[in-house]
Amino acid sequence: MRITVKVGTSTLTHATGRLNIQRIEKLCKVLSDLKNAGHEIILVSSGAIGMGVGKLNLPGRPADMPGKQAAAAVGQCELIYTYDKLFGEYNHTVAQLLLTGEDIKNGQRSHNVRNTLTRLLELGALPVINENDAVATDEIGVENTIGENDTLSAIVAAAIGADLLVLLSDIDGLYDSDPHQNPDARIIPTVENVDDHIYALAGGTGSALGSGGMVTKLNAAVIATSAGCEMVIANGSKPDLLYDIAQGKPVGTRFLKRKV
Ligand SMILES: Nc1ncnc2c1ncn2[C@@H]1O[C@H](COP(=O)(O)OP(=O)(O)O)[C@@H](O)[C@H]1O
Numbered sequence: 111m112r113i114t115v116k117v118g119t120s121t122l123t124h125a126t127g128r129l130n131i132q133r134i135e136k137l138c139k140v141l142s143d144l145k146n147a148g149h150e151i152i153l154v155s156s157g158a159i160g161m162g163v164g165k166l167n168l169p170g171r172p173a174d175m176p177g178k179q180a181a182a183a184v185g186q187c188e189l190i191y192t193y194d195k196l197f198g199e200y201n202h203t204v205a206q207l208l209l210t211g212e213d214i215k216n217g218q219r220s221h222n223v224r225n226t227l228t229r230l231l232e233l234g235a236l237p238v239i240n241e242n243d244a245v246a247t248d249e250i251g252v253e254n255t256i257g258e259n260d261t262l263s264a265i266v267a268a269a270i271g272a273d274l275l276v277l278l279s280d281i282d283g284l285y286d287s288d289p290h291q292n293p294d295a296r297i298i299p300t301v302e303n304v305d306d307h308i309y310a311l312a313g314g315t316g317s318a319l320g321s322g323g324m325v326t327k328l329n330a331a332v333i334a335t336s337a338g339c340e341m342v343i344a345n346g347s348k349p350d351l352l353y354d355i356a357q358g359k360p361v362g363t364r365f366l367k368r369k370v
């Protein structure tokens with residue numbers, strides 16, 4: 111299977127913004143193993159701004175655009191260095207792609223991105239993708255904000271014909287209301303159609319370092335499932351779940367392919 115995995119900031123970093131070493135080590139180990147088992151893996155990783163916050167010892171996520179861009183420029187270095195090191199331990203070769211909205215929207219450039227990704231997979235490399243936050247302010251999906259990787263990962267999954275998109279978050283899946291607001295919230299195991307009723311369940315981000323919340327994950331589900339790619343939201347604190355998800359076992363929330 112061709113699997114795109116998106117990992118959110120809250121999975122990769124502690125509340126301080128510093129790298130969660132145990133978490134990222136486990137994630138790289140499982141992804142390496144899935145690759146060894148014959149799956150093609152594309153990783154869309156957030157965390158540049160979060161890690162920049164940690165590395166620059168900032169008190170929190172910057173509110174202004176230049177502050178976010180500077181944090182991203184610092185944090186992206188640490189992020190890709192860490193992936194290169196950890197995947198390298200399992201003999202996997204990492205490739206970095208930093209994309210802007212223009213790279214995805216513009217016909218020729220999106221064609222170039224698709225060609226590059228396809229060739230990297232043919233070569234056995236593991237593409238690690240993030241938005242080019244240091245230069246892009248016109249991010250994908252929403253105007254005047256920076257970096258929204260839920261949508262980016264769905265666009266990538268659709269463009270390269272992935273079979274499965276997994277969004278690893280700080281929560282087990284889509285609930286019938288935000289569990290951080292409502293302790294009685296219940297998880298929804300399967301979604302057949304992302305309609306207004308489903309959108310009405312989604313709230314914003316639950317952490318200081320995350321950015322999208324559930325709404326952007328539902329936008330991603332629409333893009334992925336319309337392109338024939340199933341999508342699963344699962345808890346990134348347990349990377350082992352990826353084994354079950356790849357086998358189609360019930361984990362988190364699975365969004366089924368749209369029927370045509
Ligand atoms: N209906 C819902 N079900 C689950 N989580 C929800 C819901 N509505 C809002 N959320 C919030 O979305 C958060 C996950 O998104 P986000 O903060 O962007 O994290 P990440 O960076 O890991 O993607 C959850 O922690 C939760 O607080």
Ligand SMILES: N[C@@H](CCC(=O)OP(=O)(O)O)C(=O)O
Pocket residue numbers: 117118119120155156157158159160182240241243256257258259260319320321322323
């Ligand atoms: N591109 C940004 C994060 C974008 C994003 O969508 O963040 P998140 O909600 O943590 O997945 C970064 O690397 O910091």
